[in-house]
Amino acid sequence: DTAVSQTPKYLVTQMGNDKSIKCEQNLGHDTMYWYKQDSKKFLKIMFSYNNKELIINETVPNRFSPKSPDKAHLNLHINSLELGDSAVYFCASSQGYVGTDTQYFGPGTRLTVL
Amino acid sequence: QKEVEQNSGPLSVPEGAIASLNCTYSDRGSQSFFWYRQYSGKSPELIMFIYSNGDKEDGRFTAQLNKASQYVSLLIRDSQPSDSATYLCAVINNYGQNFVFGPGTRLSVLP
Numbered sequence: 001d002t003a004v005s006q007t008p009k010y011l012v013t014q015m016g017n018d019k020s021i022k023c024e025q026n027l028g029h030d031t032m033y034w035y036k037q038d039s040k041k042f043l044k045i046m047f048s049y050n051n052k053e054l055i056i057n058e059t060v061p062n063r064f065s066p067k068s069p070d071k072a073h074l075n076l077h078i079n080s081l082e083l084g085d086s087a088v089y090f091c092a093s094s095q096g097y098v099g100t101d102t103q104y105f106g107p108g109t110r111l112t113v114l
Numbered sequence: 115q116k117e118v119e120q121n122s123g124p125l126s127v128p129e130g131a132i133a134s135l136n137c138t139y140s141d142r143g144s145q146s147f148f149w150y151r152q153y154s155g156k157s158p159e160l161i162m163f164i165y166s167n168g169d170k171e172d173g174r175f176t177a178q179l180n181k182a183s184q185y186v187s188l189l190i191r192d193s194q195p196s197d198s199a200t201y202l203c204a205v206i207n208n209y210g211q212n213f214v215f216g217p218g219t220r221l222s223v224l225p
Binding site: 040041042043044045056090098100102103105106107108 | 146156157158159160200202206213214215217218
């Protein structure tokens with residue numbers, strides 16, 4: 001049973017396209033996150049949702065928009081993709097707020113923008 | 115100054131030795147400190163966290179926190195080849211409003 005799942009695992013697309021990455025967790029957690037890990041392996045938090053409310057919105061371009069239809073899902077939509085968006089995107093979840101409870105990460109989505 | 119710094123490595127230790135991984139942070143308001151392990155091509159997984167000054171032990175792992183000196187370290191006793199991975203330090207302050215990862219240290223345990 002996969003705790004945190006992401007789709008797709010790989011995504012290759014052209015500059016300027018719009019794409020979405022889906023995330024689902026079956027742990028009953030209240031908080032979900034999106035992280036970006038670039039080619040230098042820096043892992044940076046992008047967004048966090050607690051019970052469908054945005055509680056962290058780091059300084060990411062507004063081309064990135066998280067959507068949470070319910071507390072088990074947090075999707076990431078990216079408009080007008082750029083070369084610099086190429087990275088691995090991880091979804092994660094935890095019961096409490098970030099830092100207070102163990103976060104469980106999804107397997108990651110490797111996005112390549114050509 | 116970067117918020118969270120780690121030696122990128124690689125840090126190589128022989129099997130059975132103690133591996134010592136260090137992390138320094140710049141924000142004195144930091145409250146909680148985390149160590150994650152990430153195998154190549156895989157997602158990060160939490161090893162342990164520490165809130166208070168001193169040592170915290172969990173099996174072969176010991177986290178050490180010194181808030182006055184603004185550093186946190188992770189010791190791995192009896193290192194195994196399976197411990198070879200990148201270890202990420204993460205720091206949080208302001209009740210979750212600033213959660214920052216370090217660049218990670220790549221550890222290689224040689225059989």
